[in-house]
Structure formats: C-alpha cells, structure tokens
Amino acid sequence: MSTNTQTRLALSQHLKHLEAESIAIIREVAAEFRNPVMLYSIGKDSGVMLHLALKAFYPSKPPFPLLHIDTGWKFRDMLRHRDSIAARHGLKLLVHTNAEGVARGINPITSGSQLHTQVMKTEALKQALDKWEFDAAFGGARRDEEKSRAKERVFSFRSAGHVWDPRNQRPELWSLYNTKINKGETIRVFPLSNWTELDIWQYTRAQQIPVVPLYFAAPRPVIERDGLLIMRDDDRMPLAPEELEQVRMVRFRSLGCYPLSAAIESEAATLDEIIEEMLISRTSERSGRLIDSDEAASMEKKKREGYF
Amino acid sequence: MTAYAHDQVTVSPGGRGGPTKGLLRFLTCGSVDDGKSTLIGRLLYDTKLILEDQLAALERDSRKHGTTGDDIDFALLVDGLEAEREQGITIDVAYRFFSTPRRAFIVADTPGHEQYTRNMATGASNSHAAVILIDARKGVLTQTRRHSYICSLLGIRHVVLAVNKIDLVDFSGERFHHIVGDYLGFAQALSFSSITPIPVSARYGDNVTARSARTGWYEGPTIIEHLEGLDATEGLDGKPFRFPVQWVNRPNLDFRGFCGTVASGVVRPGDPVIVAASGRDTHVARIVTADGDLPEARAGDAVTLTLSDEVDVARGDMLAQPQARPEVVDQFAAQVLWMIEEPMLPGRSYLMRIGTQYVPARVTSLKHKTDVNTLEHIAARTLGLNEIGLCNLATATPVAFDPYSENRETGAFVLIDRFTNATAGAGMIAFGLRRATNIHRQALLVDKAARTRLNGHRPAILWFTGLSGSGKSTIANIVERELHAQGTHTYMLDGDNVRHGLNRDLGFTDADRVENIRRVGEVARLFVDAGAIVLCSFISPFRAERRMVRELVEEGEFIEIHVDTPLEICKQRDPKGLYARALAGKIKNFTGIDSPYEAPEHAEVVVDTNQGSAEDAAQRILAALRERQVIS
Numbered sequence: 001m002s003t004n005t006q007t008r009l010a011l012s013q014h015l016k017h018l019e020a021e022s023i024a025i026i027r028e029v030a031a032e033f034r035n036p037v038m039l040y041s042i043g044k045d046s047g048v049m050l051h052l053a054l055k056a057f058y059p060s061k062p063p064f065p066l067l068h069i070d071t072g073w074k075f076r077d078m079l080r081h082r083d084s085i086a087a088r089h090g091l092k093l094l095v096h097t098n099a100e101g102v103a104r105g106i107n108p109i110t111s112g113s114q115l116h117t118q119v120m121k122t123e124a125l126k127q128a129l130d131k132w133e134f135d136a137a138f139g140g141a142r143r144d145e146e147k148s149r150a151k152e153r154v155f156s157f158r159s160a161g162h163v164w165d166p167r168n169q170r171p172e173l174w175s176l177y178n179t180k181i182n183k184g185e186t187i188r189v190f191p192l193s194n195w196t197e198l199d200i201w202q203y204t205r206a207q208q209i210p211v212v213p214l215y216f217a218a219p220r221p222v223i224e225r226d227g228l229l230i231m232r233d234d235d236r237m238p239l240a241p242e243e244l245e246q247v248r249m250v251r252f253r254s255l256g257c258y259p260l261s262a263a264i265e266s267e268a269a270t271l272d273e274i275i276e277e278m279l280i281s282r283t284s285e286r287s288g289r290l291i292d293s294d295e296a297a298s299m300e301k302k303k304r305e306g307y308f
Numbered sequence: 309m310t311a312y313a314h315d316q317v318t319v320s321p322g323g324r325g326g327p328t329k330g331l332l333r334f335l336t337c338g339s340v341d342d343g344k345s346t347l348i349g350r351l352l353y354d355t356k357l358i359l360e361d362q363l364a365a366l367e368r369d370s371r372k373h374g375t376t377g378d379d380i381d382f383a384l385l386v387d388g389l390e391a392e393r394e395q396g397i398t399i400d401v402a403y404r405f406f407s408t409p410r411r412a413f414i415v416a417d418t419p420g421h422e423q424y425t426r427n428m429a430t431g432a433s434n435s436h437a438a439v440i441l442i443d444a445r446k447g448v449l450t451q452t453r454r455h456s457y458i459c460s461l462l463g464i465r466h467v468v469l470a471v472n473k474i475d476l477v478d479f480s481g482e483r484f485h486h487i488v489g490d491y492l493g494f495a496q497a498l499s500f501s502s503i504t505p506i507p508v509s510a511r512y513g514d515n516v517t518a519r520s521a522r523t524g525w526y527e528g529p530t531i532i533e534h535l536e537g538l539d540a541t542e543g544l545d546g547k548p549f550r551f552p553v554q555w556v557n558r559p560n561l562d563f564r565g566f567c568g569t570v571a572s573g574v575v576r577p578g579d580p581v582i583v584a585a586s587g588r589d590t591h592v593a594r595i596v597t598a599d600g601d602l603p604e605a606r607a608g609d610a611v612t613l614t615l616s617d618e619v620d621v622a623r624g625d626m627l628a629q630p631q632a633r634p635e636v637v638d639q640f641a642a643q644v645l646w647m648i649e650e651p652m653l654p655g656r657s658y659l660m661r662i663g664t665q666y667v668p669a670r671v672t673s674l675k676h677k678t679d680v681n682t683l684e685h686i687a688a689r690t691l692g693l694n695e696i697g698l699c700n701l702a703t704a705t706p707v708a709f710d711p712y713s714e715n716r717e718t719g720a721f722v723l724i725d726r727f728t729n730a731t732a733g734a735g736m737i738a739f740g741l742r743r744a745t746n747i748h749r750q751a752l753l754v755d756k757a758a759r760t761r762l763n764g765h766r767p768a769i770l771w772f773t774g775l776s777g778s779g780k781s782t783i784a785n786i787v788e789r790e791l792h793a794q795g796t797h798t799y800m801l802d803g804d805n806v807r808h809g810l811n812r813d814l815g816f817t818d819a820d821r822v823e824n825i826r827r828v829g830e831v832a833r834l835f836v837d838a839g840a841i842v843l844c845s846f847i848s849p850f851r852a853e854r855r856m857v858r859e860l861v862e863e864g865e866f867i868e869i870h871v872d873t874p875l876e877i878c879k880q881r882d883p884k885g886l887y888a889r890a891l892a893g894k895i896k897n898f899t900g901i902d903s904p905y906e907a908p909e910h911a912e913v914v915v916d917t918n919q920g921s922a923e924d925a926a927q928r929i930l931a932a933l934r935e936r937q938v939i940s
C-alpha cells in the first residue's frame with residue numbers, strides 16, 4: 001500500500017530499545033490474559049504496534065485477533081488498507097459498529113463531534129469488549145500525544161464498566177507489571193507508551209511498514225472550514241452554500257473519521273520527506289483533530305468514560 | 309543494509325534527532341511546590357518541544373488555572389489531570405520526552421505530596437538519575453529527605469540538587485551554600501555516588517538550559533549540560549547472564565522457543581546455561597528473531613532462545629550462566645515500601661511478582677522500619693502507607709534472584725493484595741536467608757498417604773468461621789463426637805483454648821489476629837500430615853488468612869464452614885457477655901462491632917443456626933464430608 005520502494009534500514013540504538021520494550025509488553029499480555037485483543041485503528045501507530053506483535057511471536061502468529069471499531073465514517077482508503085493488512089498476515093479481524101448509534105442517526109456532521117465520538121467510538125468500543133469478553137485490549141496510544149496520556153500506565157486498569165480512575169492508578173514499578181484482575185475488570189495495554197511521533201515515523205521508515213496512502217502528500221479535493229482543510233471522502237457531507245471544493249497538495253498527520261480529520265498542506269510524498277517535515281513542524285499532530293479541541297481536559301474526560 | 313541516517317539527522321526544533329549518548333531516564337522529586345513540574349515545563353519549553361498550538365493552549369490554561377499571575381505557568385504543561393490543574397499540585401507521575409542535540413531524555417515528573425509517595429517511587433524505579441529540588445526559601449524538608457532516601461534505596465546513584473526559586477532569595481550564593489551544606493550532611497548516609505548542586509530558577513530559566521548572569525558566583529554547569537554529560541549506565545551487559553522466561557513459543561512440534569528479555573549479561577549460541585530453579589544444564593542453540601538469527605543478545609534485547617536439549621522450562625523460570633548462578637531460595641530479607649492504605653501485616657499471604665513469575669509470599673517478620681527524617685531504625689509490627697521497612701519474606705516455592713544492589717532487574721519484586729489485586733508493596737531484595745531446602749527434601753519412609761491407608765479415612769481441616777457467639781464451638785463439638793464415634797481420628801483446635809497456650813502472647817490487633825491464624829494453620833497442617841481430621845473454631849474474620857491456611861494443605865483438604873448466624877442474633881445470645889462489653893467500649897477491636905468480619909465467598913458449607921438446631925447443622929456437615937469422600 002505504501003508508495004515507498006526504499007530498502008529496509010538498520011535501527012538506531014534508541015529505536016532498538018523502544019522496540020524491545022514494546023515486544024516485552026506485548027508478550028506479557030499473551031502470557032497472562034485469557035482473551036486479549038489488539039485494537040487496530042489503521043493509523044501509523046496501529047501499523048507499528050501490529051508490526052511489533054508480528055515480531056514478538058515469530059515464528060508463531062500473534063495469539064490474538066485484531067479489532068476495528070468502525071464508526072462508518074472512516075476514509076475509504078483506510079478500510080482498504082485494513083483489509084489488505086489483515087489478509088496479508090492471515091490475522092483474524094473483528095469489526096464492530098454501534099448499531100444502536102447508526103439507528104439513532106448519530107453522525108459526525110449534524111450530531112457534533114462530541115456526541116459522535118461518545119456513541120460511535122467510546123460506547124462502541126465498550127460494546128465490543130463486552131460482546132467478545134476480552135480481558136485485555138492493546139491500544140496504540142503514546143504518552144507524547146497529550147497531557148493526560150502522559151499520566152497513564154502501560155498496563156492501565158479499568159474497573160467493571162471500563163472506567164478509568166486517573167487519581168487511583170496502580171503504581172507501576174520497574175517492568176513488573178501487575179496483570180491481575182477480578183471478573184468483570186479489564187486492562188488496557190499501551191505498548192507504545194514511550195514512543196514519540198517522530199519515533200513512529202522513523203521506525204516505520206526503517207522497517208518499511210506499509211501505511212495508508214493518505215499520510216503522503218497528493219493533490220486532493222478539499223474544502224476549507226473554520227480554517228481547517230477537510231476532504232469530502234463521499235457525498236454524505238453536504239457543502240455549505242459558498243463552500244467550494246478545490247484541489248490542493250495535502251496530506252494527513254492523523255487519521256480518523258473524515259469529517260473530523262483535517263489535512264495539512266504539504267509536499268511530503270515519501271517517508272523521508274514526512275520525517276523532514278516533522279522536524280521543522282511547529283504544530284502538534286492533534287491540532288488537526290476536531291474532537292480534541294472540544295473542551296479543556298476533553299481527553300481525560302473521554303478516557304474516564306472508556307475511550308482509548 | 310545501509311546504515312540509517314538517524315544519527316545524522318540535524319536536530320531542529322521539536323525533534324529527537326541524533327543523540328550521541330544513550331537515552332537518560334531521570335525523575336524530578338522533592339517537597340510540595342518546590343517547582344518540579346515547573347522545571348520540566350521549562351525544559352520542554354527551552355528545548356523547543358512546545359509547539360504552537362500547545363503554547364496557545366498553555367497561555368489559555370495559565371489564565372484559567374495558573375499560579376503565576378500573568379506569566380505562563382509552566383507546570384500546567386505537565387500537570388495533565390483535571391484534579392491536578394484545579395489544585396495546582398501533581399498527583400501522579402507524568403512521563404515526558406525531550407531531547408537536545410546531544411542526548412534523548414525520558415523524564416518522570418513525580419508528586420511532592422507525601423500522600424502520593426508511591427507515585428514518586430514508581431518514577432524512581434525506572435530512572436538512572438534524580439533531580440531533587442529544594443525551595444531556596446525553605447531549605448531541606450522532610451519530604452526532601454524521604455525522596456532522597458527512596459531514590460537511594462531504589463538504586464539511583466546520581467543526584468542533581470537543584471536549589472530552586474533562587475530568584476526569590478535574591479540569587480544569594482550564601483543561601484545556596486548553606487542549603488547545600490545541610491543537604492550533604494544528611495546525604496552522606498545514603499549511597500549516592502555523585503551529588504551536583506545547581507542554583508536554578510525554574511520559572512525564569514536561570515541555569516536550566518542557559519547559564520544565568522544573575523548567579524555570577526556559580527561556575528558549574530546548567531542542569532541540561534550536566535545531564536547531557538552524565539554517565540549513568542548500569543553496566544547490565546557486564547553482569548552475569550540472566551533470562552527470565554516470559555512465554556514459550558510452540559508454533560509446531562519442531563520448534564520450542566523461550567521468549568524473554570535479557571535482564572543482564574550477554575548470550576551467544578553454544579553458551580552453556582542452567583535453569584536456575586532445577587539446576588538442569590543445557591546449551592543455547594539459536595537466538596531467534598523475526599529479522600533472522602542473531603550471533604548474540606545483550607541486556608535489554610527481546611529475543612527467543614532455543615535450547616539444545618528438551619529440558620523442562622516454563623514461564624517464570626530463569627535461564628542463567630552456570631558459573632555465576634543467581635540465588636535460589638524461599639526465604640530472604642528485603643526492603644519493602646508499602647503503597648496501600650491497608651497496612652502490611654506479617655503473616656498475611658500476598659502475591660509476589662518477581663521476574664516473570666507470580667508466587668504466594670508472606671512477610672514472616674518485620675525487622676524494623678526506617679524513620680525517613682533521621683534514617684533511624686524503629687521497631688514496628690506493621691507497615692503503613694508510604695512506610696519503608698526491612699522484612700523477612702517466605703515464598704511458597706523457591707525463587708531465583710540476585711541482590712537488588714547487584715542487579716536491579718532481577719532483585720526487585722512487587723507484592724499484590726490477593727483480593728483487590730492492588731499493587732500493595734515494592735520490594736528490593738537484600739540477601740537470601742537460607743538455601744531452599746525443598747528441592748532436596750529428605751524423602752520420608754512413612755508419609756501422609758501411608759497414614760491415610762491405615763486410618764481408613766482422609767485427613768482434613770474443618771475450618772469453622774463466624775462471629776463470636778455464632779455457634780462454631782457448639783457445632784464443632786457435635787461433629788467431633790460423631791466422627792469419633794465412627795472411629796475417625798480427630799483433634800479440636802479452639803480459639804479460646806489456643807489463646808491460653810500457644811498464642812498466649814498475642815492480642816487482638818489486626819497484626820496479632822493474622823499471626824494467631826498463621827500459627828493455628830501450621831499446627832492444623834501437622835495434624836493433617838499425621839492423617840487426622842482437625843476441627844478448628846476461630847472467628848478468623850479476614851479472608852486472606854483463611855485463604856492462607858487453605859493453601860497450606862492440598863486441594864480438597866481444607867473445608868471451610870461458615871457458621872452464618874446474623875450479628876443481631878449473636879448479640880442477643882451473647883453467651884459470654886462480650887458483646888455487651890464491646891458495645892460499652894470496654895473491649896477494643898471486637899469483630900462485628902469495631903472490627904470487620906469478611907464473610908467467605910466460596911465456603912464449602914454454610915450453616916445458619918437460626919434456621920435449625922446445632923444437631924441439624926452438624927448432620928449437614930457430616931453429609932458434606934461423606935459427599936466429598938473424606939469419610940465413608
């Protein structure tokens with residue numbers, strides 16, 4: 001899927017260290033939990049996480065399925081990428097959509113990003129975890145993404161009902177993770193906790209991990225709304241009276257539901273160019289996400305409710 | 309393969325470019341409000357890691373929550389939880405990353421409040437160095453000492469003493485030297501190998517990343533300069549090979565790989581290794597990874613080893629170098645930091661996580677606890693939240709380890725509460741107490757099985773638990789009479805009687821109650837070994853202790869009988885007048901009145917004397933014994 005034809009490169013000491021730490025975390029989950037699952041959100045972080053899982057269990061396959069929470073509003077390119085990756089590695093892929101939310105007509109455009117996220121992502125995730133009775137779920141979140149993430153454990157305990165209590169987290173000393181839970185409780189596991197966005201790209205580059213083409217700059221039709229560039233991936237998103245679609249050279253730093261993911265103008269069409277661009281960028285990757293600017297401390301609130 | 313240009317990328321703002329020295333993990337610690345979070349915020353800001361949208365958010369936040377008037381409050385960059393921002397304090401550890409052209413850093417910002425000491429210890433456990441802050445106006449405080457002691461205990465050898473808020477003491481060199489003198493006096497007793505005092509103002513940036521003109525009398529490095537140059541490697545590569553087996557990889561019958569992370573040392577194909585616990589020896593055949601087999605693996609590498617023989621190895625085992633073996637014992641001494649509200653009780657069973665293994669463990673004795681102010685040893689019976697003490701521990705099976713001072717990877721453990729699963733304690737092993745005897749235990753000629761054949765019935769513990777006055781002893785007496793009549797070997801251990809002899813020295817505090825049950829459990833186990841059915845009537849209010857006794861004997865030999873008489877009825881009966889006295893405040897720690905009773909969750913038998921006579925209850929118990937084929 002990647003437009004890259006570059007060769008695989010040796011890893012720096014730093015990336016080797018991160019890789020080993022993540023592999024150990026992933027193996028720990030396989031060894032201790034009855035029914036783990038890996039959240040696969042199709043983005044660059046998920047790509048790295050899956051790659052690490054493939055490495056962790058080689059020559060076996062990862063002993064857990066992938067789970068995608070589909071809000072129904074993902075870029076079409078993302079879904080193609082998802083299916084091709086699962087097929088390529090022969091992995092079991094579970095897809096869950098909150099049918100209730102669909103029936104209620106919840107969508108990111110008229111319901112607002114907050115309600116949409118709450119129902120189609122957070123609630124949907126909880127439904128899926130309950131439905132398949134998963135006791136541990138991997139997520140690709142990183143501590144450098146956001147302030148409340150920087151506070152979260154690698155093995156993050158959730159009480160029954162998937163609640164995170166940030167003020168009462170289990171101390172996590174050395175790499176002696178406490179994996180013990182009672183019935184109904186679960187653990188969210190973050191193997192990429194100590195990675196930065198730059199690490200992710202450098203690793204993706206070095207290991208030639210395929211990513212969704214939307215990360216690379218290309219001429220794409222976008223509209224400008226509230227100062228953000230939005231790509232209409234299909235015609236469910238109505239144009240406002242004076243809005244015009246125009247083709248610009250853009251790419252995405254972070255992928256989610258297309259009406260909520262803003263593109264940036266960029267010429268970076270290869271992994272090397274993305275890395276170069278990152279090194280001089282002055283804004284964070286989350287700045288293009290509409291859902292985070294909704295309210296102060298919104299991430300912590302969402303996480304307490306069960307969001308990843 | 310071409311070498312990747314990671315090391316040559318020019319570092320520009322926001323990047324973690326080409327560190328020339330290895331990653332440094334450090335923490336900031338010290339007393340409340342000394343400026344730890346501000347310092348980290350300042351480091352992130354000065355190393356250009358704060359991006360435009362984040363800066364805009366910070367300015368908004370500073371107006372809303374800031375403690376600095378119109379200025380930017382850098383602490384808000386790190387204090388990421390709502391509660392922290394509202395109260396202006398740090399509650400939990402935050403991990404942040406930043407880098408300079410010379411080095412990449414992971415920094416743990418830890419809370420100063422005593423209440424959250426465990427979160428400070430969490431940050432220290434993974435750090436190579438500590439920046440200990442002191443408010444120049446306040447000098448060395450209790451919390452400064454506590455954090456210094458914990459850092460030292462957790463194996464941190466390099467300390468930066470940041471005398472902060474130097475702007476608020478007019479950049480006084482005299483004040484600085486006074487504080488440094490105080491601190492060094494205290495820290496002499498700790499095991500730091502370097503202490504570097506630096507005068508700083510986290511808020512205004514003096515001597516953080518740039519030298520300050522306002523501290524002309526100071527000629528040393530800035531915080532960043534010092535940390536960039538610090539050699540804090542633990543030299544794990546140079547230590548004996550240790551490999552805790554994490555997962556056994558069996559994709560097919562021809563491949564059996566042992567996955568794990570090399571804790572210390574180096575390993576190559578052909579190297580001899582032993583399985584620490586069994587002493588079985590073999591050789592490493594291959595070092596397997598998804599990128600192909602490796603010629604060697606070093607400390608920190610996550611690999612899969614195959615062995616040249618079919619030896620018995622499972623998760624929790626440790627592979628080690630035969631010439632330099634780890635200790636394998638079931639009793640050892642360790643420093644323990646307690647991290648939950650409920651005190652640590654000697655005798656109670658906890659789950660110990662050590663290496664890749666979980667094993668039941670008890671604190672057999674608390675030698676002393678340490679006063680963090682004076683570092684004096686104080687006699688104690690329990691450890692409370694945030695207290696630190698030297699304990700002897702016993703594990704259910706022998707474990708392999710190295711003393712923590714020799715190897716941080718293989719000498720640490722955590723204790724887990726067996727009911728809530730809370731992480732209750734953190735331990736650092738000091739030394740083994742005796743070689744595990746159970747590996748080569750003398751085989752006895754007459755054993756339990758032989759006695760059981762002779763007796764014609766199986767041994768068991770009938771454990772009667774329930775409130776005072778619930779009818780435990782009455783029912784137990786009837787059961788024993790019936791068993792005896794059938795020719796069964798029995799013995800009765802009764803709470804009141806035992807307390808007159810064996811346990812005469814114990815009172816009714818939680819710690820004594822635990823010890824009381826532990827001793828009774830051990831005695832009961834001997835009777836079971838002798839082939840008898842032993843009846844025990846004890847209030848035994850805590851689940852943990854009943855479970856401890858259950859685990860002393862084999863599966864099926866412990867039969868828990870809950871004499872479930874409601875408290876109200878017990879109070880009315882009050883055969884010994886005890887409830888009346890407890891309610892009048894004349895007896896302390898009385899179960900059901902001012903001390904809790906934790907009802908069994910999975911008792912083998914539950915009887916309610918309110919619903920029938922004691923005789924009926926006894927008959928139900930006998931039926932249960934027949935059903936379980938203890939008696940015929």
Ligand SMILES: Nc1nc2c(ncn2[C@@H]2O[C@H](COP(=O)(O)OP(=O)(O)OP(=O)(O)O)[C@@H](O)[C@H]2O)c(=O)[nH]1
Nearest residue numbers: 340341342343344345346397398420473509510511
């Ligand atoms: N004048 C001055 N004020 C400072 C300096 N460093 C920190 N402060 C102020 O001291 C207050 C406390 O700072 P924090 O960084 O929150 O302290 P902390 O040590 O992280 O506190 P806890 O994490 O709650 O223990 C804030 O109002 C800071 O602005 C300094 O160098 N000079």
Ligand SMILES: [Mg+2]
Nearest residue numbers: 344345397398
């Ligand atoms: Mg703080």
